[in-house]
Amino acid sequence: MGLLIGRLRLDSTVWQSPMADCTDLPFRLVSRRRGLGFAFTEMVSAKSLLRKSRKTLDILKTRPEDKPLGAQILGGEPASMAEAAAFIEELGFDLVDINCGCPVRKVVSNGDGAALLKDPDRAERIFAAVRRATKLPLTVKMRIGFLDGTGQEAAALARRAEAQGVDAITVHGRTQGQGYGGVSDCSAIALVRRSITIPVIGNGDVRSWEDARRLRSATGCAGVMIGRGGLGNPWLYREIEEERPARISLEERKEALLEHFDLEVECQGERQAALNIRRIGAWYVAGLHGAKQLRVALCRSQDCRTARQLIVDFFGTQSMIAVRN
Ligand SMILES: Cc1cc2nc3c(=O)[nH]c(=O)nc-3n(C[C@H](O)[C@H](O)[C@H](O)COP(=O)(O)O)c2cc1C
Known part of the structure; x- marks a missing residue:
């Protein structure tokens, strides 16, 4: 099973979403080595990209094995979004995505992200300008609506995107107003799916192969985004590709976390890695006995050597086999 997005043929129908401060290069490498087939960078602001801001260019760092890879751009002006998309193409990315979902107040009050759901005329001008500026496969990631949870707003925006030559739509089943709370609504995603003919990728609350199966059958989506x-x-x-639970041993969990940590040091440097591991460590030990104490200890540790030892000691004291569900 695969997916054709514009000229891009993807083997996998299970994508990883763009997530600011999370889906960096180390995250993607660790995930790809264990089965991730298609990923995005964290979102980048079109204007910061055009200013060649150091931080923004760092977000776009990649490696040959980090492919195929999409980049997501955020902005509210057709001209700068178009220029940013052309730059993304020059950098060698495989796909460009337009962010129509970011709910953060500062972003929305700028007219960017989810604000585009409320201004479909401007959004359509952005789609058209970006489409003219690049030959890359083009996708749009949107929420189901700004405040209206029926999916009508997203369906209307998706129809305009399709008319402008966008190749696929990703729909997160929450409104801007919901932020990341509440439940992702499959019926609103299904409405968008029925409104257009290009592929729709469903997103929201997928944490297991069963969640993915439910989302697919409720929406008829061509793919799922984690x-x-x-x-x-x-x-x-x-786990989702094979439709059976992944049984992960503590040893495998420890190895993946330490590998992620080492890649953070390699890619982001010791100082930044010592900070990032506080967040990353918490992800991997969630649900395990003593996870809270490890989180607290990681937050107190000041350097990578101490943090690494805390992780090794933590797993040393675990004895049960972890079954992730
Ligand atoms: C910390 C964080 C950062 C995120 N950053 C982005 C982003 O840069 N671009 C984007 O389109 N969505 C972003 N999202 C939204 C996710 O990609 C995804 O659509 C959302 O979390 C719903 O999926 P889930 O319920 O499976 O988490 C972010 C979400 C979180 C929690």
């Missing part, structure tokens, strides 16, 4: 479920669970993509 969000938070992929954090600390790089085995989830294969």
